Amino acid sequence: MSTKPHAPSDGERSFPEQVWALVRQVPWGRVVTYGTVARCLGRPRASRAVGYALFQLQDAEVPWHRVVNRHGGVSLGGHPGRAESQRQRLRAEGVHFGPSGHLDLKRFGWDPTVE
DNA sequence: GGTTTGACCATAA
DNA sequence: CTTATGGCCAAAC
Numbered sequence: 544m545s546t547k548p549h550a551p552s553d554g555e556r557s558f559p560e561q562v563w564a565l566v567r568q569v570p571w572g573r574v575v576t577y578g579t580v581a582r583c584l585g586r587p588r589a590s591r592a593v594g595y596a597l598f599q600l601q602d603a604e605v606p607w608h609r610v611v612n613r614h615g616g617v618s619l620g621g622h623p624g625r626a627e628s629q630r631q632r633l634r635a636e637g638v639h640f641g642p643s644g645h646l647d648l649k650r651f652g653w654d655p656t657v658e
Numbered sequence: 659g660g661t662t663t664g665a666c667c668a669t670a671a
Numbered sequence: 672c673t674t675a676t677g678g679c680c681a682a683a684c
Contacts, residue, residue, distance in 0.1 A: 557681090557682085558680090558681060558682085559681085559682080576666095577665080577666055577667085578666075578667075581666090581680085586679095586680070586681085588666095588667085588678085588679050588680065589666095589679075589680045589681070590666040590667065590679080590680080591663095591664065591665095591666050591667085591678095591679065591680050591681075592664090592666095592679090592680045592681040592682080593665085593666080593680090593681095594664060594665040594666060595663075595664050595665080595666095595680085595681060595682065595683095596665095596681080596682085597664095597665055598663090598664055598665055599682080599683095600665095607665085610665080611665095612665080612666065612667085613666075613667065613668095617665080618665050618666070619665050620665075621664080621665070622665065625665080626665085629665095660684105661683105661684080662682105662683085662684075663681105663682090663683080663684095664680105664681100664682095664683105666678105666679085666680095667677105667678085667679080668676105668677090668678085668679105669675105669676085669677085669678105670674100670675085670676080670677105671673105671674085671675080671676105
């Protein structure tokens, strides 16, 4: 068996692309965590790679604002403008943040495998 | 090949 | 609660 879990074949999509594909499937008013996305792609510990994929993402079409961290809060510390926009978008989708700035993942967290 | 980055997660103090 | 450290992963340089 090959040492690499996956080889970027021609037909296979790279991780960033798979991340965008999954995030694009997130329904309105729902959010997913980096860990959930990574786990869905078969890399339960690649939460960082998920963040890197979204970092490269600049075009819409992908509701990147529906991706939050494990605490149910926006992690965009290095991109304050985007972070502020993200909370605004989520709030428009009916997602309300708690007093500490984090939402209830039990309620808004969406799992493609569970759903 | 190695090094750096980056929107994470977990644990410890 | 905050701060520090290590681990983890993939892509870009």
